[in-house]
Amino acid sequence: xxxxxxxxxxxxxxxxxVMHGVSFDVADGEFVALVGPSGCGKSTLLRMIAGLxxxxxxxxxIAGRVVNEVEPKARDIAMVFQNYALYPHMSVRDNMGFSxxxxxxxxxxxxxxxxxxAEILGLTPYLDRTPKQLSGGQRQRVAMGRAxxxxxxxxxxxxxxxxxxxxLRVQMRAEIRALHERLxxxxxxxxxxxxxxxxxxxxxxxxxxxRLEQAGPPLELYDRPANAFVAGFIGSPAMNLLAAQADSGQxxxxxxxxxxxxxxxAGAVLxxxxxxxxxxxxxxxxxxxxxRVSTVESTGTAMFVAAQNDGLTLHALFTDRPxxxxxxxxxxxxxxxxxxxxxxxxGLRLG
Amino acid sequence: xxxxxxxxxxxxxLWLGVALLVLWSVGPVYWSFxxxxxxxxxxxxxxxxxxxxxxxxxxxxxxFGANSTSQGNEVASVWPQFSRAFxxxxxxxxxxxxxxxxIAAFGAWAxxxxxxxxxxxxxVLVVATLAIPAYTVMIPLYRLMISLGLIDxxxxxxxxxxxxxxxxxxxxMRSVYQAMPLSLEEAAWLDGASKLRxxxxxxxxxxxxxxxxxxxxxxxxxxxxxMVPLVFSPTLATKPLTVLIPEFVTRNYVDxxxxxxxxxxxxxxxxxxxxxxxxxxxxxxMAGAGK
Ligand SMILES: Nc1ncnc2c1ncn2[C@@H]1O[C@H](COP(=O)(O)OP(=O)(O)OP(=O)(O)O)[C@@H](O)[C@H]1O
Ligand SMILES: [Mg+2]
Numbered sequence: 001x002x003x004x005x006x007x008x009x010x011x012x013x014x015x016x017x018v019m020h021g022v023s024f025d026v027a028d029g030e031f032v033a034l035v036g037p038s039g040c041g042k043s044t045l046l047r048m049i050a051g052l053x054x055x056x057x058x059x060x061x062i063a064g065r066v067v068n069e070v071e072p073k074a075r076d077i078a079m080v081f082q083n084y085a086l087y088p089h090m091s092v093r094d095n096m097g098f099s100x101x102x103x104x105x106x107x108x109x110x111x112x113x114x115x116x117x118a119e120i121l122g123l124t125p126y127l128d129r130t131p132k133q134l135s136g137g138q139r140q141r142v143a144m145g146r147a148x149x150x151x152x153x154x155x156x157x158x159x160x161x162x163x164x165x166x167x168l169r170v171q172m173r174a175e176i177r178a179l180h181e182r183l184x185x186x187x188x189x190x191x192x193x194x195x196x197x198x199x200x201x202x203x204x205x206x207x208x209x210x211r212l213e214q215a216g217p218p219l220e221l222y223d224r225p226a227n228a229f230v231a232g233f234i235g236s237p238a239m240n241l242l243a244a245q246a247d248s249g250q251x252x253x254x255x256x257x258x259x260x261x262x263x264x265x266a267g268a269v270l271x272x273x274x275x276x277x278x279x280x281x282x283x284x285x286x287x288x289x290x291x292r293v294s295t296v297e298s299t300g301t302a303m304f305v306a307a308q309n310d311g312l313t314l315h316a317l318f319t320d321r322p323x324x325x326x327x328x329x330x331x332x333x334x335x336x337x338x339x340x341x342x343x344x345x346x347g348l349r350l351g
Numbered sequence: 352x353x354x355x356x357x358x359x360x361x362x363x364x365l366w367l368g369v370a371l372l373v374l375w376s377v378g379p380v381y382w383s384f385x386x387x388x389x390x391x392x393x394x395x396x397x398x399x400x401x402x403x404x405x406x407x408x409x410x411x412x413x414x415f416g417a418n419s420t421s422q423g424n425e426v427a428s429v430w431p432q433f434s435r436a437f438x439x440x441x442x443x444x445x446x447x448x449x450x451x452x453x454i455a456a457f458g459a460w461a462x463x464x465x466x467x468x469x470x471x472x473x474x475v476l477v478v479a480t481l482a483i484p485a486y487t488v489m490i491p492l493y494r495l496m497i498s499l500g501l502i503d504x505x506x507x508x509x510x511x512x513x514x515x516x517x518x519x520x521x522x523x524m525r526s527v528y529q530a531m532p533l534s535l536e537e538a539a540w541l542d543g544a545s546k547l548r549x550x551x552x553x554x555x556x557x558x559x560x561x562x563x564x565x566x567x568x569x570x571x572x573x574x575x576x577x578m579v580p581l582v583f584s585p586t587l588a589t590k591p592l593t594v595l596i597p598e599f600v601t602r603n604y605v606d607x608x609x610x611x612x613x614x615x616x617x618x619x620x621x622x623x624x625x626x627x628x629x630x631x632x633x634x635x636x637m638a639g640a641g642k
Contacts, residue, residue, distance in 0.1 A: 050537075050541060052540070052541075071540075072537070072540045072541050073540050073541065073542075073545065075541075078541060079537075079541050081534045081537070081538060082534075083532065083534055083640070083641040084640070084641055085534035085535050085537065085640060085641070086538075086639060086640050086641075087538075087539075087553055087640070088557065088636060088637050088638060088639045088640040089556045089557055089636065098539070098542050098544075099542035102543040102544050103543050131639030132639025133639070134639065139639070139641075146538075146542070150542075
């Protein structure tokens with residue numbers, strides 16, 4: 001078990017710089033999710049921690065030791081690959097026991113460790129099969145099993161759930177989290193699915209285009225996003241971000257509507273409000289934004305409404321199934337204290 | 352019933368094609384076999400027979416016999432020569448095959464996975480040697496082999512075979528490795544394997560079919576090689592079957608029966624090898640590595 005510390009890490013491929021100085025720490029035993037849109041550098045960062053990718057500048061330390069020049073095999077790290085990378089010519093048993101075999105463990109030791117891991121993961125009946133005789137979810141579990149048999153200092157996961165179907169994903173999400181609790185190991189989990197990050201992680205690190213945008217516990221990112229990007233990225237459905245002009249305690253939206261705010265910001269801002277923080281009211285009510293409903297989608301537990309007004313689109317989420325249908329003129333009122341304001345030029349949070 | 356008839360023209364075409372192909376490839380072998388069991392006097396008759404009227408094993412007896420007759424006269428047995436040439440063919444072909452497969456297995460991996468300056472240029476140069484016609488290098492090669500004292504030695508002939516057949520094998524193995532996901536090796540490194548260990552325990556077993564294909568190709572090419580041994584194997588010390596068999600033509604008599612009997616025997620080793628290795632030429636070894 002160990003803590004991981006990443007300091008000003010940059011990465012260049014030839015002359016193109018893809019990572020621009022990223023720093024964050026993962027405490028011993030912590031489960032950190034690394035999220036961001038495709039191509040932002042999540043896999044690259046993970047591979048640098050694993051030692052599969054050279055670090056252009058900055059340092060990566062594991063358990064207080066700088067490992068920039070340490071070979072992958074000496075870093076005491078296990079990684080679950082995006083494509084599992086199971087050894088196709090070995091049985092499940094040998095796949096899981098390979099790392100122990102390489103460090104010269106005795107046959108009995110290997111058998112015990114593999115049996116234990118298989119027990120935890122429910123793989124006992126499949127130990128003698130080869131990977132191609134397994135389902136996708138079982139392969140995913142073998143990949144996990146290969147990582148846990150040798151009890152490494154740090155676990156790295158690169159989108160291990162991305163190709164599974166929805167139901168299996170939810171199940172594996174819970175299993176991985178339970179496994180983490182049980183092993184108490186330090187884990188870094190890459191995903192581009194913010195729901196996965198929210199539900200699994202102790203802390204989330206949000207990246208964009210090779211930069212760290214915000215790091216913090218899931219609810220902190222949800223409640224107080226540090227900038228407009230994080231605000232839009234965390235939370236599903238995404239936060240409404242409306243261009244507005246702020247002046248002495250009120251904002252004027254692009255539609256001309258004026259709303260009262262508890263802020264003294266001035267100038268061009270982004271007015272942010274989450275879909276679940278819009279209350280339904282009559283269009284001419286005090287503090288309401290009048291909009292016309294364009295789509296209504298219902299999942300049973302929630303009703304998702306998109307509505308427009310003069311080039312402004314709002315998304316709202318209701319759980320009480322109000323009688324709203326396409327074409328209705330409705331009022332949506334931001335709930336008190338739920339409004340986020342961001343500087344429109346820098347995207348940074350105001351107040 | 353109607354379905355079968357609807358496709359009848361296509362079916363006939365397919366079968367015709369298959370029949371032509373079989374005739375094309377098996378026909379000469381069959382003809383050689385028929386010739387090898389036809390008595391000498393029937394061989395020079397005017398009428399053509401798809402199967403000899405009186406089949407005879409006398410040519411094979413002559414080939415394997417301790418003594419031999421030709422046109423009614425007692426002549427020296429060809430068995431000592433034949434067996435020697437057979438061994439020469441086997442030794443040079445097997446040695447070349449083993450060397451080519453081993454070098455290609457490691458060399459191609461280096462061309463794919465190791466970073467070194469001029470890597471791709473070097474590879475193109477190696478493969479480009481395939482385009483050089485053999486006869487243009489024959490004379491310089493001959494002088495080189497003389498100065499090295501390698502004429503009429505197993506080492507010399509084997510080295511020439513290796514240099515001739517290695518580029519193709521390298522090329523083939525390179526594409527085999529390129530098609531293999533790097534993440535398998537990376538997983539092995541993280542599991543604690545050195546680069547060499549990961550290569551030997553993870554990459555090589557999965558490259559098996561490619562290696563077998565390289566082995567078959569090289570063995571067949573070396574076994575059938577004529578020009579190189581014609582120049583570099585002047586005596587029975589290293590002379591292979593391909594060069595020996597045409598020598599059964601004497602000044603006043605062409606022993607077709609004997610030549611074809613020898614030819615049929617010469618087909619056996621490559622045939623056995625292909626039949627044995629065929630089972631390892633399976634596809635789908637990579638199945639199950641990913642999702
Ligand atoms: N070998 C390479 N040469 C040049 N650029 C590369 C190389 N590998 C990755 N990149 C670039 O680095 C950036 C980060 O890639 P990375 O694979 O880390 O993204 P990611 O966040 O994991 O995306 P995804 O969610 O799609 O997996 C991308 O813009 C990519 O184009
Ligand atoms: Mg990735």
